[in-house]
Amino acid sequence: MGFIAFLKTQFIVHLLIGFVFVVSGLIINFIQLCTLVLWPLNKQLYRRVNCRLAYSLWSQLVMLLEWWSGTECTLFSDEATVKTFGKEHVIIILNHNFEIDFLCGWTMTERFGVLGSSKVLAKRELLYVPLIGWTWYFLEIVFCKRKWEEDRDTVIEGLKRLSDYPEYMWFLLYCEGTRFTETKHRISMEVAESKGLPKLKYHLLPRTKGFTTAVQCLRGTVSAVYDVTLNFRGNKNPSLLGILYGKKYEADMCVRRFPLEDIPQDEKEAANWLHKLYQEKDALQEMYNQEGVFPGKQFKPPRRPWTLLNFLFWATVLLSPLFTFGFGVFASGSPLLILAFLGLVGAASFGVRRLIGVTEIEKGSSYGNQEFKKKE
Numbered sequence: 001m002g003f004i005a006f007l008k009t010q011f012i013v014h015l016l017i018g019f020v021f022v023v024s025g026l027i028i029n030f031i032q033l034c035t036l037v038l039w040p041l042n043k044q045l046y047r048r049v050n051c052r053l054a055y056s057l058w059s060q061l062v063m064l065l066e067w068w069s070g071t072e073c074t075l076f077s078d079e080a081t082v083k084t085f086g087k088e089h090v091i092i093i094l095n096h097n098f099e100i101d102f103l104c105g106w107t108m109t110e111r112f113g114v115l116g117s118s119k120v121l122a123k124r125e126l127l128y129v130p131l132i133g134w135t136w137y138f139l140e141i142v143f144c145k146r147k148w149e150e151d152r153d154t155v156i157e158g159l160k161r162l163s164d165y166p167e168y169m170w171f172l173l174y175c176e177g178t179r180f181t182e183t184k185h186r187i188s189m190e191v192a193e194s195k196g197l198p199k200l201k202y203h204l205l206p207r208t209k210g211f212t213t214a215v216q217c218l219r220g221t222v223s224a225v226y227d228v229t230l231n232f233r234g235n236k237n238p239s240l241l242g243i244l245y246g247k248k249y250e251a252d253m254c255v256r257r258f259p260l261e262d263i264p265q266d267e268k269e270a271a272n273w274l275h276k277l278y279q280e281k282d283a284l285q286e287m288y289n290q291e292g293v294f295p296g297k298q299f300k301p302p303r304r305p306w307t308l309l310n311f312l313f314w315a316t317v318l319l320s321p322l323f324t325f326g327f328g329v330f331a332s333g334s335p336l337l338i339l340a341f342l343g344l345v346g347a348a349s350f351g352v353r354r355l356i357g358v359t360e361i362e363k364g365s366s367y368g369n370q371e372f373k374k375k376e
Contacts, residue, residue, distance in 0.1 A: 009246065014244050014245075016315075017064070019319075020314050020315050020318050020319065021060050021061075021131075024314040024317075024318060025130075025131035026130075028135065029138075031053055032050055032053055032135065032138040033138075035049050035050060035053075036138075044166045047140075047165065047166055047167070050116075050138050051116035051117045051139070051167055052116055053135075054135050054138075055115050056310055057131065057135055059110060059115060059306065059307040059311070060311050060314070061106065062103070062107050062110045062115065065100070065103050065106075065107050066303045066307060067303070067307065068243065068246060069242075069249070070246075071104075071107075071238075071243065071249045071250070071251060072248075072251065073104055073251045073253060073300075074252050074253070074298055074300055075108070075299040075300070075301065076252060076254040076294035076295065076296040076299075077256070077257075077297065077299060078296060078297060080257075081226075082255075085108075085112040086112035086113045088222075089168055089171075089218070089221050089222045089223055090169075090170055090223060090224050090226050091171050091173060091214055091215070091222055091224075091225045091226070092105065092173065092225075093173055093225060094172060094174060094230060095176070095180075095228075095229055095281060095285075096174040096176050096179045097180045097202070097230070098232070099239045099240060100239065100240055101230050102120075102172075103243070104230055104253065105118075105172060105230075106118070107303075108253065108301070110306075110307060111301040111303065111304060112301065114169065114170050117167040117170075118171075119141060119171040120136075120171070120173075120174075121144060121155070121171075121172070121173055121210055121214070122136060122141055122143050122144070123144065123145075124143040124144060124146075127143050140158070140162065142154075142155055142158035143158075144210070148209050155210070156217055159214055160217050162218070162221070163218065163221045165221070171222070173210060175206035175208070175210065175211050176203060176204040176206055178204070180203065184204055185204060188205045191205055198275075198279055200282045201282055201286065202282050202286070203278050203281060203285075205278075206275060206277075208270070208271035208275070211270070211274050212270045212271055215260065215270055216265070216267070219260060219265070223259070223260060224260055225257075225258045225260065225263060226255055226258075227255070227277060228253055229253070229281050229284045229288075230252070230253050231252050231285065232249055233250040236249055252288070253294075254288075254294035254295070254296060329341045
């Protein structure tokens with residue numbers, strides 16, 4: 001094991017990376033709070049500023065994927081589709097099987113210049129998660145309780161508010177509503193059978209309300225839907241902790257572009273279109289499992305240096321005073337100060353671990369275990 005590889009496995013190094021992310025995130029959130037004064041004066045300036053502030057935070061996670069772990073992301077698509085990346089408003093449909101599927105999506109948005117302006121339809125619980133939810137609030141992310149009767153007006157209002165967004169945005173939808181587990185899949189397929197829908201082998205039954213509402217509200221703003229099917233070579237199941245330990249993965253992403261005008265305007269027909277799409281996604285996963293590749297031409301968009309430079313900037317700004325302070329505490333010889341400092345380090349470690357826990361499948365929500373039994 002080389003020295004760099006050794007460093008990647010050390011807890012103290014992980015703690016320092018977490019410290020930089022958390023403290024820089026709190027600083028960014030405070031600056032975002034201050035930008036609220038811009039909203040009534042110049043809404044579009046507020047949005048552009050917050051896109052860049054969000055980029056400064058999210059790109060640190062992308063840096064871990066691209067530069068720290070060296071994970072490779074390969075696109076399977078066609079040249080015409082790839083040429084549109086970063087040049088239009090789109091809705092992204094991504095399968096929800098892996099702990100870091102969002103991070104693979106982010107690395108693509110970063111390479112095509114839309115990371116800061118990327119959006120998602122997120123569960124409302126995330127709004128209260130420090131850094132993640134707080135940053136999303138200032139980005140006008142649409143939050144929902146995943147109870148359509150309560151969400152309908154909120155979701156429609158939030159989506160319509162994005163109709164004049166000044167920067168190209170990729171709006172992510174996890175149509176399955178929750179991450180894939182065997183228990184949720186079994187329940188989901190029971191619902192599919194009761195509704196007379198074809199069963200899926202690798203996906204949960206898509207929940208159509210969010211998709212049809214997004215298409216209706218963003219029609220005229222969004223140009224297309226990108227269907228993205230993600231898999232990892234070697235049947236790997238990566239985690240954010242694995243990325244933090246420097247484990248390298250190889251992600252393959254099959255991307256298909258559907259012009260929005262090709263999607264039916266009628267809600268029922270649009271829902272049927274989505275069900276058919278997921279049957280096709282299931283066939284793509286089956287092909288990948290058998291052949292090890294997706295159909296289409298392979299593209300490897302080059303990683304950009306900005307994520308690494310951004311992290312190095314924050315590390316320089318924040319770690320220098322931390323080391324100076326820590327040295328002063330231990331040099332003082334005061335047991336009380338030393339214990340307080342170690343307690344602070346322990347609290348920071350706990351906080352970072354809790355943030356990582358948000359992405360872990362086994363600690364994910366139970367949504368889907370019973371919800372799939374209810375009608376949409």
